[in-house]
Amino acid sequence: MPRVRFAPSPTGYLHIGSARTFIFNWLYARHNQGTMILRIDDTDVERNTQTSLDSIYDGLKWLDLNWDEFYRQSERLDLHRRMAREILDKGLAYRDFSPMVAEIEEKSHEDGHWLFNPEMRGMSTEESDRKAAAGEPFVVRFKVPRESREAVEFTDLVYGEQSKATADIEDFALLRSNGMPTYHMASCADDADLTISHVIRGQDHLTNTFKHILIFEALGVKPPEFAHLPLLIAPDGAKLSKRKHGPVVSVTTYRDGGFLPHSYVNFLCLLGWSPKNDREVMSREELVAAFTLEGVNRPNATVNFTEEDPYDPKATWLNAEHLRALPIEELAAQLLPFARAAGFDASPEKMLAITPLIRERIRTLREVATTADFFFADELPPYDSNELIPQKGDARMALAVLEKATEVLKSAEFTHDGLDAALRAAATDMKVKTGQMYQPVRVAVCGRKVAPPLFETLIVLGRETCLHRMERAIEQLPAGEIS
């Protein structure tokens, strides 16, 4: 039974790349009847925030993603320290009493690659113990076995055979001078203790993996399998970041933008993974059934957003697809809060009546605001009365048509067939094309030319509202041109 984990550090809101990492872990676990573990990697006390933690929970909840076990690293510090101590005692690590380098830049400016401080690495155990006992601050560093071993190797389930010369791995820290474990130490200690079988994470950790293998081996533990995921990048080629790309990197942007949680999960899955059979619109069950690590691609994937449109067009299209696949009742229920947020006095009944009319005209839930507005307005907002004039017609025709239609609507049966027959007959009667009949009526009741099909719209609006709006339209007609 595989055991996988998603281990975010609560230092920002839930990033879409993190969300995807969770999803791939989750799909792997569900596909293989394994265990999904959520582990909060909060060893960096300075940068952790409760807001960030809340955002992670909110995002996962919205996406309807669950987990089977939960841990917080901050509650497991004893374990991390004990394991670090174990490595130190085995002589596989050493204390480094060098003062902390203030400037991060300092090291990177050096030409060569910093590996270790010979003085510290070579210090005798006695002296090291004495200095430690005297209270001198130190970090514990892993003693990378450059003499005894040529390279560290492993097989990545996505990227294949990996190898790195020990000569290229620096003596990384295990414990900070304040006693807190570093990410490498805490992560490996927990992965070992929680018997994680597969570590599925971003490719930015690929080169860290060599260090992690060293830690597992020092602990006398068999390393888990590793599967690294291609990164999500912005159209400008850079890694997605809030500072540079703004809210597009947050999952809440999509939630607030009216995306269905599952369609968004579907979209994220298609970034860096493919079922290899051209399937794109997939249910959650289908994703679980189709997901394998072999299907994960190696190149980074671009999230295609622009200044004008923060949403990837494919995400929008997928959302429209899922929207249409929803039962009317379900869609109406999803639409309701967005309608209310737009300031509409929306009742569930009315929403249910409108939903079939807009279902194929909206791509996101939020578009209910611009697509269904006239259904909810008591009084239509001002519109250009010239729009009432039919194609190849004039104000005189508009007036005639509107008056005729008003008569028809007073008595017509308010059903699709009833309205169709009555209005069509009226058009024939007046010797105008049906379009010349329908368009003025549409503008009169909707306040614009672009709207759902006319008869259904009239039915939902009801006879009374329709007649009122027709009356208002006739009043608004450009008077001068009529006589």
Added chain:
RNA sequence: GGCGCUAUCGUCUAACGGUUAGGACAGAGCCCUCUCAAGGCUUAAAUACGGGUUCGAUUCCCGUUAGCGCUACCA
């Protein structure tokens, strides 16, 4: 700088040595039609470059270039 990873239409991707290099989104056009959508059809659009290996390379190897990642007492 060092080390690592990657490279197919604008974007997401398929083709695990032999295809007219396929699909989807976005774009263009046509059809359908009471407008707008939805739907149908059509169209344009790619193997980064240079060497090998091979009867044959998108596919395997090497190099170049480019992008990304790591190189912290961040994760």
